[in-house]
Amino acid sequence: MSYRSTVARQPESLGDTLAAAKAELASKDLKALGSGLTVVTGVGASYAAAVVVAAELQRRGRRAFAVRSGEMMAGYDIADTVIALSHRGRSIETVEALQQLPKAKSLAITNNPESPLAKAASHHIRLDNGSDATPSSTGYTATLLAAGLAIDAILGDSGTDWTALPEITAEVQRRAAEKMPRLAELFRERRAIDCVGAGASIGTADGASLLLREAARIPASGYETRHYLHGPMESMDAATGVVLFGDGRELALAENLDAIGCPAALVTSKTDLNDKGKLTVINVPAGENLILRGIIDIFPAQILAAELSDAAGLTDVKFRYTQSDTKIAA
Structure with a gap:
């Protein structure tokens, strides 16, 4: 699918991800992820999304910041909770970032529950954005939507009409x-x-x-x-x-x-x-x-x-x- 047509179908892709993420979150208890210091991580467009997510956590009173996954591969114990973003869940840096922080609670957001990142995390939420193109459009916005729903599940309903x-x-x-x-x-x-x-x-x-x-x-x-x-x-x-x-x-x-x-x-x-x-x-x-x-x-x-x-x-x-x-x- 072309980049322009993929951009155009985001009303549908976001609607599908909204339904899929809500269904998954209904059976999960993520409140334990709300304590301590939270790092949101990713690479490329996923890092850009991580900055947005960290800012919303800060707005809601949490200690949180975004870190590029490559900066976490040394394994320093910098967070109590890690929210890891990767559309397909196969970014080497993001997977290793979770593996290097085994004591941290973690949530992965990907489109594949069998992906290496999903398996490395304590919890996982699946995107249902369908096809994506290069550059990423549906993957980026669906990741943000799922993260917004996850934060509501962690911290309580924000009143946002998703x-x-x-x-x-x-x-x-x-x-x-x-x-x-x-x-x-x-x-x-x-x-x-x-x-x-x-x-x-x-x-x-x-x-x-x-x-x-x-x-x-x-x-x-x-x-x-x-x-x-x-x-x-x-x-x-x-x-x-x-x-x-x-x-x-x-x-x-x-x-x-x-x-x-x-x-x-x-x-x-x-x-x-x-x-x-x-x-x-x-x-x-x-x-x-x-x-x-x-x-x-x-x-x-x-x-x-x-x-x-x-x-x-x-x-x-x-x-x-x-x-x-x-x-x-x-």
Whole structure:
């Protein structure tokens, strides 16, 4: 299945994962995972998702942070609980991270209960996102959804209406698609694109930058908003672009970029900014749950990556670099 068609079927894939994860969680008691210090880990897009998940745990009063799985392979005793994210459950680094922390309670989120990661964890939740493409779309958003449901099971109901997500997904995708002709023109042939956000949106920015690198082969990087103001943005100009996620300092930053002629796309729940100059605004629903917001915010980035991939003549082109030491054989 193509990348663009996989992105488009996320209302269905999220609905299927919602049903599957809820059914599994109904028979599990995960409350023991709520004590002590929690590390959320993964590699690649799964690490970007881990940043979002850790931020929601922090919002709910837990001591939690995200760590790349490769940084845990030395086996230092850094956590009481590990939440391990890997779409297919075969990432060598993430499996070894769990194996090197045998005293820690652990939860794996994958699409395969027989995967090496599922077998290495104390608990497992299965995704039912169906097919995925390169770059990952359904795998990323389904992982976040399952993690959000798991946190509710660990800490108690957050009041989040997860059942509304498929409908929200379709609406946000529609809004984003309406802006793509403008964004495709403004962002075509960028020499670099930065992605910027704060808190949980640091993970979204990281995930968006990976999409742009993988799909359109444009150099892209993710930055935390306040850090971005202290120098990194100085290299951005009319030949580059910036994608921003957030409702705070990101709004003024978007206007700063437009003022110097740098194309900017702002994904925000605020409604007091409109398209102007080289600034394009994509409005998304507001909400307290940072994981839900992380799922919603990535949709415009997924569609933008598809647009720029098409513009570069790279539609559904496979990765150029094949790694032999990152996946455990099926």
